[in-house]
Amino acid sequence: MGVYGVIGFPVSQSMSPIMHNQEFQALQMDAYYTAFAVHPSQLEQAIEGIRALHIKGINVTIPHKVAVIDYLDEIDEEARLIGAVNTIKNENGRLIGSNTDGEGYLRSLLFLSKAPLATKKVLVVGAGGAARAIVIAIARHGVQKIDIANRTISKAEQLVKHANQFVAGSAISIHDAEEHLSEYDIVINTTSVGMSPHVTDSPLQVHNLKRGTIVSDLIYNPLTTLFLKQAKERGALIDNGVGMFVHQGALAFEKWTGISPNLERMTKTVLNELGG
Incomplete structure (x- = not known):
């Protein structure tokens, strides 16, 4: 099974798990996405944990988007210009940061x-x-x-x-x-x-x-x-803000899996979760 997730503090309010997991299920992919509450003092250990546990992809949210850069092997041009990372791809233990926001x-x-x-x-x-x-x-x-x-x-x-x-x-x-x-x-x-x-x-x-x-x-x-x-x-x-949230999530999904998710389905999932 491919494991994915989001790190932040706090992170319990994140809608990313339900959005990604419903998409994994719809596409019949053997994958699971979860939320990891990571205190800022434990960020370095958490990033090493991604390598050790072979977690394939991670989203990064507040307050880690800037600090996480120090613990990655590489960041792309967009992330460098923005000065923040919101997506990490694990390529055989090499952690590559990008920013899909x-x-x-x-x-x-x-x-x-x-x-x-x-x-x-x-x-x-x-x-x-x-x-x-x-x-x-x-x-x-x-x-x-x-x-x-x-x-x-x-x-x-x-x-x-x-x-x-x-x-x-x-x-x-x-x-x-x-x-x-x-x-x-x-x-x-x-x-x-x-x-x-x-x-x-x-x-x-x-x-x-x-x-x-x-x-x-x-x-x-x-x-x-x-x-x-x-x-x-x-x-x-x-x-x-739903459009940006869905599109940034879809871009992360593509980076991790090489598969383009269904934007309409992802949007519906988020709106249902929001009660809209």
Whole structure:
């Protein structure tokens, strides 16, 4: 049997086990995926355990995505640029790290957009780890511009420097983002503002949003945040975090097994688990 899993702390809330196990079952694969709670002080031992137990593949979640790099044999270019790993493949004891978060989001966005992104102007709200993965992936793919709005401008400026290797863009305040919102074709919230139980909060006021803008929120609890509800009322095409979660998981599945899973089935599994 092939053993796979996710390491994090805490990790009991992860939906990855049910998503992957249902897919293994549907594809009649002799494999099992489980969650491993790994305290930060035990990370190195846990990574050695992957080798010792011949675990074939691991997802990495908070708080280990950056620290885990020190214990791997190799990381790919995307993970190097992002500075974080969310997927490990065990190739005969050699542990190779990658990051499917950004590419997973990009695939979800391309599925939603139905049009090339080359002429699009993008606003990303937030400058944390999720923002970095998304900004690097979109910038490498190619858009006209990516601006980053964050309450702490210095953090946005740091991320803009990395993005500017590939695309033009600026660090702006939340206020300026709200004032110039009509300039953007795609708006992405990468912060936790609006996540349950704080469902009356919103990361951005949308009064200047233009009709037809793609508005994306990485949150999926609730499935439709106040931010997305208000954007939809102004004629936006909205998207929650389920698409990114499923696509990043599917990419990891492909890296581990060489098999492309069924995205529609994986999405249904996650939505059923969320009660949506």
